[in-house]
Amino acid sequence: MPTIVADLIDRALAGFDALAATAEPVADELQYVTDLDTVWRARLRAVAAARGTEPAPPGAEAALDALVEEAGRITDPHRAIDWLSTLPQVALAALGEGA
Amino acid sequence: MRFMEARPDGRAIVYAHIQADPLVARAAGLLAGATTVQRLLARAAMNGESTDPATWRTMFPTLFGPAAPAPGDPVRDRSEAILQASLLVADRGEQTRSQFRGAIVEALTERLLAERAGPEPVRRERRILFDGRPAEIHPYDVTVERDGAGEAWDCKWGARGIKADVLHQLDDARRGAADENLKLVVGLVIFDARRSCEVRLVREKGPVALDGLKLIALEGLDRLAGRRPA
Numbered sequence: 001m002p003t004i005v006a007d008l009i010d011r012a013l014a015g016f017d018a019l020a021a022t023a024e025p026v027a028d029e030l031q032y033v034t035d036l037d038t039v040w041r042a043r044l045r046a047v048a049a050a051r052g053t054e055p056a057p058p059g060a061e062a063a064l065d066a067l068v069e070e071a072g073r074i075t076d077p078h079r080a081i082d083w084l085s086t087l088p089q090v091a092l093a094a095l096g097e098g099a
Numbered sequence: 100m101r102f103m104e105a106r107p108d109g110r111a112i113v114y115a116h117i118q119a120d121p122l123v124a125r126a127a128g129l130l131a132g133a134t135t136v137q138r139l140l141a142r143a144a145m146n147g148e149s150t151d152p153a154t155w156r157t158m159f160p161t162l163f164g165p166a167a168p169a170p171g172d173p174v175r176d177r178s179e180a181i182l183q184a185s186l187l188v189a190d191r192g193e194q195t196r197s198q199f200r201g202a203i204v205e206a207l208t209e210r211l212l213a214e215r216a217g218p219e220p221v222r223r224e225r226r227i228l229f230d231g232r233p234a235e236i237h238p239y240d241v242t243v244e245r246d247g248a249g250e251a252w253d254c255k256w257g258a259r260g261i262k263a264d265v266l267h268q269l270d271d272a273r274r275g276a277a278d279e280n281l282k283l284v285v286g287l288v289i290f291d292a293r294r295s296c297e298v299r300l301v302r303e304k305g306p307v308a309l310d311g312l313k314l315i316a317l318e319g320l321d322r323l324a325g326r327r328p329a
Contacts, residue, residue: 032298035298062160066158070148073148089292
């Protein structure tokens, strides 16, 4: 059974959650982290709603796996905040979507 | 309204060495002609952990996958060159690469503005003085100095760099020009997604009227050059 877009969005969101947890110690940026979470989660979910049952585009599954793995390597909370913006953009690009 | 050279402090002198590094000019040159996804590759790789190019090629199938242009195609070659330059930046160590990234965004902005306005009026690290107003201490990253069509831009690597003091300084310059019946375009160039910039702006704006401020995010960088986004 081919991987569908919704599966890859779920993986991206799992990577996003891990980054949010890494970013948590930066108390001054809690509001920004929350805001990023709100807008990017909504954007990713909108793609899942529109294209969720489509087969994943060529290369997208490996791309998302590499992306989530890279996000898991981020241990610095400040860099994790930056990656909370980067990860969804890269995930969307792999799925052929704009940010 | 007058533009003038900023007096370099200690930080500026150190930073000038970064700005003059050939890697900054190389990266800016590559990114000036890049697509949005190629610019996103640079953003991710310059601030990533992995230094293996294969990891990044896998992560960007539209640039390096089977459906991407073949090696030897100019678009593919640019993707490879951007990846190589980005990993060189990433390899510099945490503090240095942060400075490189900032310098690259400034150099990229300068190139794109020069494409539209010509190289002569585009300047770096300049202060703007207004009659009867105290001068701001911090210089503007890039200015376009033309009679009746001045511009002042602050450049940031990420949306998190948008802070209240930055917005206040840009707004102050715009209002100073308006008081002298002059037009000054002020704005932010952010090497990050517009979506992230907008949520940051809303929280940081304070009393600043955002309708007087231009926001150029990663997806819209070509607008600085007067081009439509690639």
